[in-house]
Amino acid sequence: MNRPYANLSRRMTAMALLVALIPLNGLGLSLYYYFNYANNETLKEELRIRALNRASAIELFLAERTALLEVLAHSARLTQLSNEATLSRLLSVMNRRSWSFVDLGIIDAGGDHRAYVGPYLLKQQNYREAPWFQQAMLKGVYISDVFLGYRQVPHFVIAVKHGGDGQEWVLRATIDSDVFNRLVRTAQVGKTGDAYIVDKQGRLQTPSRLGGKVMDRAGVDLRAVPPGISVKERVNRHGDEVISAYAWLDHGDWLLVIDQNPKEMLGPLNLARNVELAVLGLASLFIIAAVLMLVRLFIRRLQANDAERAALDAQLAHSARLVSLGRMAAGVAHEINNPLAAVSELAGEVQDILVPEQAATLEEGDVIIDNLVRIQNQVERARGVTHRMLKFARRMEPHLESTDVNELLRETYSFVEKEALFNNVQVKLDLDPGLPLVQSDRAQLQQVLLNIINNALDAAGQGGWVRVNSKVEGSNLAVRVSDSGPGISRDLAERIFDPFFTTKEPGQGTGLGLSISHSIMQRLGGSLELESQAGMGAVFVIRLPNVAPEAP
Amino acid sequence: MSAFKVLIVDDEVDFLESLVRRLKRRMVDATGVTSGEAALKYLAAQPADVVVLDVKMPGMNGIDTLREIKKSHPQVEVILLTGHASVESGVEGLTLEAFDYLIKPVKLDELIERIMEAFDRRKVVGEISSAERDAG
Numbered sequence: 047m048n049r050p051y052a053n054l055s056r057r058m059t060a061m062a063l064l065v066a067l068i069p070l071n072g073l074g075l076s077l078y079y080y081f082n083y084a085n086n087e088t089l090k091e092e093l094r095i096r097a098l099n100r101a102s103a104i105e106l107f108l109a110e111r112t113a114l115l116e117v118l119a120h121s122a123r124l125t126q127l128s129n130e131a132t133l134s135r136l137l138s139v140m141n142r143r144s145w146s147f148v149d150l151g152i153i154d155a156g157g158d159h160r161a162y163v164g165p166y167l168l169k170q171q172n173y174r175e176a177p178w179f180q181q182a183m184l185k186g187v188y189i190s191d192v193f194l195g196y197r198q199v200p201h202f203v204i205a206v207k208h209g210g211d212g213q214e215w216v217l218r219a220t221i222d223s224d225v226f227n228r229l230v231r232t233a234q235v236g237k238t239g240d241a242y243i244v245d246k247q248g249r250l251q252t253p254s255r256l257g258g259k260v261m262d263r264a265g266v267d268l269r270a271v272p273p274g275i276s277v278k279e280r281v282n283r284h285g286d287e288v289i290s291a292y293a294w295l296d297h298g299d300w301l302l303v304i305d306q307n308p309k310e311m312l313g314p315l316n317l318a319r320n321v322e323l324a325v326l327g328l329a330s331l332f333i334i335a336a337v338l339m340l341v342r343l344f345i346r347r348l349q350a351n352d353a354e355r356a357a358l359d360a361q362l363a364h365s366a367r368l369v370s371l372g373r374m375a376a377g378v379a380h381e382i383n384n385p386l387a388a389v390s391e392l393a394g395e396v397q398d399i400l401v402p403e404q405a406a407t408l409e410e411g412d413v414i415i416d417n418l419v420r421i422q423n424q425v426e427r428a429r430g431v432t433h434r435m436l437k438f439a440r441r442m443e444p445h446l447e448s449t450d451v452n453e454l455l456r457e458t459y460s461f462v463e464k465e466a467l468f469n470n471v472q473v474k475l476d477l478d479p480g481l482p483l484v485q486s487d488r489a490q491l492q493q494v495l496l497n498i499i500n501n502a503l504d505a506a507g508q509g510g511w512v513r514v515n516s517k518v519e520g521s522n523l524a525v526r527v528s529d530s531g532p533g534i535s536r537d538l539a540e541r542i543f544d545p546f547f548t549t550k551e552p553g554q555g556t557g558l559g560l561s562i563s564h565s566i567m568q569r570l571g572g573s574l575e576l577e578s579q580a581g582m583g584a585v586f587v588i589r590l591p592n593v594a595p596e597a598p
Numbered sequence: 599m600s601a602f603k604v605l606i607v608d609d610e611v612d613f614l615e616s617l618v619r620r621l622k623r624r625m626v627d628a629t630g631v632t633s634g635e636a637a638l639k640y641l642a643a644q645p646a647d648v649v650v651l652d653v654k655m656p657g658m659n660g661i662d663t664l665r666e667i668k669k670s671h672p673q674v675e676v677i678l679l680t681g682h683a684s685v686e687s688g689v690e691g692l693t694l695e696a697f698d699y700l701i702k703p704v705k706l707d708e709l710i711e712r713i714m715e716a717f718d719r720r721k722v723v724g725e726i727s728s729a730e731r732d733a734g
Contacts, residue, residue, distance in 0.1 A: 376682060380654065383681030384610050387702035391616035394706055398623050429703050436682075436701065 055345045062337040067330055074326035081319035085312050090277045090289060092311075097275055097291035097304050100233040100241065105296045107229055111147075111221065112187060112204055114140060119206040119217040127152045127161060127217070134163040148201070148220040153179060155214045164220065166197045182207050182216050189297055191245040192223075192260055200260045202226075202251070223260070227252045230302070238307040243300050244268065251300060256284060266290075266303055279308075351465055355500065359559060362493060366562040369569070376439035379432040386428050393421040448595035449486045451523055452477040452516055458495045459514065462503060471503050472511040481516055484523060485595045486570055494563040494574065498527045498586045501559065505531025505584055521592050522572070528585040533578050542576060602647040602717045604628040607637040607663065608679075609655045620706055626713070634658030634666075641671055648716045650709070653680035653691070664694050673724055675716035679704065 118136065127133055137150045149164020157174030173179040178190035182205035192202045205218045230252045233241035243251035244264040253260050265283040275293045282288045286307060293302040309316075397418045405411030459475060466473050502512045510530035517524055534542060541547045543564045560574075567574040567588060577585040604626055608614045614630040621628035629646075631637050635658050637649065649667060653660035664676050675697045691699055697716040700709070 380680075380682035383702040384613070387681065387704070388610055388613035388616070390703040391613050391620065391706075395616045395620050398620055425703055432681075433701065 051345055051349060054348075055341055058341045058344070059337060062341065063334065066333045066337065070329060070333070071326065074322065074329075078319060078323055078326075081315075081322065085315040085319065086279075086289075086308065088315070089306065089308055089311050090291075093289060093291035093304055093306055094275055094277050096233060096235070097277075097293040097302060100230070100304070101275070101293035101295055101302045103232075104229060104243075104302060107146075107226070108189060108204070108295075108297075111219070112189065112206070115204055115206045115217055115219055116187065119208045120210075122208075124152065124154070124160070124208070124213055124215050130161050130163055133161050137163050144225075146222050146225045148222050151218045153216045153218060155183070160215070168196055171196045178203055178205050178218075179216060181205070182218070183214070189299075191247070191299065192249070192251045194261075223252075233302070233304050235306065236310050238310045240305040241303065243295070243302055245301075246299050256282065256305070264303070266292075266301070268301065271301060347468060351468075358496065358500070362497065362559060362562045365490075365493070366565065369565075372439040375435040379435040379439070382428065382432050386425055386432070390422065390425045393418050393425070397422075445487050445489070446485050447488055448483050449488045449491065450481075450483055451491075451525065451590065452479070452481050454488065454492055455495060455514055455516060455525065458492055458499060461496060462499055466503055466512070469503065469507070470509050471506045473503075474511065474513045476513060476515040478517040481518065481523060482592060483595055484590055485593045486572075486590055490566050491570060491590070494566050494588060495525070497559045497563045498574075498588065502527050502529035502531070502584070502586070505529045507531060518592065519589070522589040523592055525588040525590075526577070526585055527588075528578070529583050531583050533583050534576060539576050539578075543574070599627045600625055602627065602720075603645060604713055605637060605640060605646040605649045606630045607632075607634065607649060607655075607660075608652040609633065610652070617706075621710070624706075624710065626710065634660065634663030637663055638666055638670070641667065641674070645671075646674060647720050648697075648713050649674055649676045650679050650713070651676055651696075653678055654682055661691060661694070664691060664696055668694055673720060673727065675720045677709075677712055677716055679709075 118140075127136075133150055133152065137147060140150075141147055149162065149166065149168075151159055151164070151168065152161040153173050154160050157172045157176075157179060159169050159171055159173070162169050176195070178188055178193075181188040181190075186207045186209070188205045190202045190205070192200045194200060201220050201223055203218050203220050205216050208215050208217065230241055230243055233239075234255065238256075240255045240257065242254040242257060242264065244266050245251050246268065248263055248266060248268055249261050250258060250264045251260065254264065257264050270278075271292045271294075273294055275291070277289065277291045279287065279289050282305060288305045289308050290306075291304040293304075294300070295302060397415075400411075400414060400418070402415060405415050408414065455475060455477060459473060463473070499512065499514065506512050506529040512527065512529045515526045515528075542560050544561060547561070564574045567590075570590065571593075572588065572590040575587045575589075577587050599622075604621065606614055606618055606621075606628055608617075608630070609632050611632060614632060618628045618630040629640065631640055634651075634655060637651070638658075640646070641649075651660045651663060651667075655663075658666075660678060660680065664678070667674055667676060676695075678691045678696045678699045679702060680700075681702045697719065698712055700712065
């Protein structure tokens with residue numbers, strides 16, 4: 047493919063791809079981002095609600111236990127509870143409804159263990175220095191963070207101070223970690239979901255599925271967590287992107303954290319998003335393939351058309367050259383034949399007069415006789431040349447035959463019908479059915495018609511129209527070819543029949559078409575004229591003498 | 599001299615004069631004129647059987663002269679003789695009932711043969727028409 051076609055092909059491809067792909071991909075990508083956004087928001091909302099529910103459940107659990115211990119502490123006397131049998135009975139009653147207390151202990155104001163029921167040997171311990179003891183003595187009710195204590199097992203306690211009747215002591219219960227951890231774990235969802243409680247120092251209060259054991263550092267930046275309930279996207283300490291919901295528990299020291307890997311939760315939602323992306327990709331591929339194919343088809347068509355046009359022009363130019371050559375040959379032959387005939391007669395007359403017997407009496411008479419014969423031979427030779435020239439000229443003469451102009455127009459139109467269709471030019475043939483047959487050169491007339499109709503199709507351009515009309519006008523047949531093109535301005539109109547005049551791009555036309563058509567029509571005894579006015583589209587009129595063909 | 603009269607029409611004087619003399623030497627009763635107008639004038643004054651007519655002449659050309667001859671002397675046979683062979687003039691000449699169409703230069707014997715043939719036809723046509731006249 048040569049340069050202009052390659053350039054055109056590139057431009058068309060780029061344009062078509064831009065026009066088709068930009069809106070499609072714009073729509074597709076905004077849908078994609080909307081899906082992403084909506085899915086994330088849905089997940090965050092779900093996490094927030096789950097955090098709220100779980101936090102309420104945990105608060106309720108702790109509040110119920112605390113209330114139970116408060117009732118006990120305020121309604122009993124130290125002497126009653128110092129009896130370990132009584133305390134043991136109380137523990138079993140408290141655990142009857144749901145197991146949650148590991149042990150109970152009574153500690154007096156001095157920090158000594160007055161009574162203890164539970165699995166550990168703690169009776170002898172003094173808690174004067176224990177933070178939970180000091181806090182309970184200070185505040186009346188205290189829920190501790192998880193600590194090791196004397197038993198060297200991570201646990202947390204609820205401590206309630208008895209006071210008001212002159213005696214101060216503390217009732218302490220250890221919450222069963224398994225029960226509590228299970229409660230927190232109910233907030234975990236799926237294979238990668240995690241839920242745990244972190245204290246103000248950032249230590250885990252319940253085990254984290256991914257984050258570690260109780261009392262390890264949780265890797266949560268507590269300073270960045272606002273009060274109440276919040277949701278945040280973050281990177282956990284394994285480097286995974288997670289969405290975390292934070293809920294501060296009522297007593298203000300613990301933070302419930304629910305981590306969720308969005309990939310797992312968004313799987314089904316993202317499937318829709320990915321399907322959308324895949325459809326977008328396929329559609330884009332399809333469009334690219336279609337555009338490439340159409341452009342290639344179009345360029346191939348264009349090349350074929352141009353080649354056809356060039357061949358037609360070349361043929362016209364060739365036959366025009368032959369015609370003028372023929373005319374010249376005929377003229378030359380005529381100019382030579384007349385003197386040749388005279389020479390032949392003059393020499394012949396001398397031959398008539400100078401019979402051989404007479405010549406014999408003359409000096410060198412045989413030379414005269416011989417030369418006369420030679421003169422006749424040379425005339426004969428020249429005659430051979432001029433007659434061949436005339437024969438050639440005759441071949442170039444119009445070959446007259448009975449011609450149906452309407453049929454010729456229909457046939458000519460059939461040559462360019464595809465091109466018209468291809469360029470979306472509407473062609474209307476308005477032919478007079480009463481048009482008589484005429485004596486003309488079918489082939490040459492067709493060359494002219496084809497040339498004029500082709501020009502009209504070019505001028506009409508995409509979406510235009512061309513009308514071809516035939517009728518009898520006085521002693522002529524007239525064919526009018528009009529188009530919806532821009533027309534031909536007055537100064538151009540004077541030059542369009544000049545040889546080599548063209549308004550087309552270099553390489554698109556030889557500029558000989560109209561000039562040759564014009565001379566063909568003159569030779570056929572007709573004419574080719576431009577009737578149009580500028581700005582109104584061109585109208586070319588082809589006139590042929592209405593000469594009836596000879597009866598066969 | 600021959601029993602028939604031949605008129606040669608050509609603007610080339612050298613050719614015309616020489617041809618007429620050669621025909622006479624061969625006992626063909628021939629006369630030469632140099633234009634279409636002169637030919638018509640000659641025919642108006644005396645009869646001729648065959649006319650040998652050049653096509654391309656100044657003034658009245660061969661085709662027009664042929665048309666006039668056929669109008670006023672329909673029984674005269676005309677042979678067109680020209681240096682230029684164009685199909686238009688050939689077709690038109692034959693359409694106007696010229697006997698033949700020859701291209702210069704033509705051999706004298708050939709020309710005489712064509713003239714005789716033309717006269718033969720002239721005789722037949724003449725007999726038929728006189729027979730018709732007699733019958734009428």
